[in-house]
Amino acid sequence: MKILSAEFIKSAPKKEHWPGDRVPEIALVGRSNVGKSSLINTFVNRRGLAKTSSQPGKTQMINFYTINGEFRLVDLPGFGYAKVPLSMKKSWKRMMEEYLSERESLSGVILILDARRDVGDAEQMLFEWIEEFGLPVVTVFTKTDKLSKNQLASRIARLKRALPLKDPVIFSAVTGEGKIALGKRIHKLLAGASEEAGA
Ligand SMILES: Nc1nc2c(ncn2[C@@H]2O[C@H](COP(=O)(O)OP(=O)(O)O)[C@@H](O)[C@H]2O)c(=O)[nH]1
Ligand SMILES: [Mg+2]
Numbered sequence: 001m002k003i004l005s006a007e008f009i010k011s012a013p014k015k016e017h018w019p020g021d022r023v024p025e026i027a028l029v030g031r032s033n034v035g036k037s038s039l040i041n042t043f044v045n046r047r048g049l050a051k052t053s054s055q056p057g058k059t060q061m062i063n064f065y066t067i068n069g070e071f072r073l074v075d076l077p078g079f080g081y082a083k084v085p086l087s088m089k090k091s092w093k094r095m096m097e098e099y100l101s102e103r104e105s106l107s108g109v110i111l112i113l114d115a116r117r118d119v120g121d122a123e124q125m126l127f128e129w130i131e132e133f134g135l136p137v138v139t140v141f142t143k144t145d146k147l148s149k150n151q152l153a154s155r156i157a158r159l160k161r162a163l164p165l166k167d168p169v170i171f172s173a174v175t176g177e178g179k180i181a182l183g184k185r186i187h188k189l190l191a192g193a194s195e196e197a198g199a
Helices: 036-044 086-102 121-132 149-162 179-198
Strands: 006-012 025-029 062-067 071-075 106-114 137-142
Touching: 025 036, 025 086, 025 179, 036 062, 036 071, 036 106, 036 137, 036 179, 086 106, 086 121, 106 121, 106 179, 137 149, 137 179
Parallel strands: 025 071, 025 106, 106 137
Antiparallel strands: 006 062, 062 071
């Protein structure tokens, strides 16, 4: 997939702020700090389009980016910070469930996992939502530049035992590994959506 343009549209704290049109969307979900924003920047070759942070988990907003004027990447709020108050965990859960279950233009989900970390309760819950709402999913293992080939192979085997992951994309925002594979998978998610619309 050739990236011709990438544009930040808005940050939406509430449903009424979601864009009102029907541009197909691909949602990125994953733990805080897993590398969602970095993946967007690497994917579109634009350092700084999506803000990356070393102290995340503060703002719970849904960020919309339009790519090639054709589809959107949607950066959903991260989770998994033990220190955040319960009220914030609840509002995160409501926000995620609302977007994933109600967004009509949602074509698929990219579930991002840190290749070095085991999956936790929140990832399990996300996976259940994805199945429950019947959303096509692509899994991406990121930060793979931090592992040797052997380490990576054993981590992949372990993560596949924790979740039924099909054909995960091996990615690194640092080296750009996996960019082409990810583009193909996004293309497939979008093609699936247009088949459905035409059927
Ligand atoms: N080595 C390495 N670091 C990464 C990678 N992706 C993200 N990071 C770093 O991880 C931190 C969190 O990334 P960010 O994209 O803000 O995560 P987000 O909270 O999921 O959006 C930042 O310091 C990034 O530079 C990667 O593929 N490799
Ligand atoms: Mg981010």
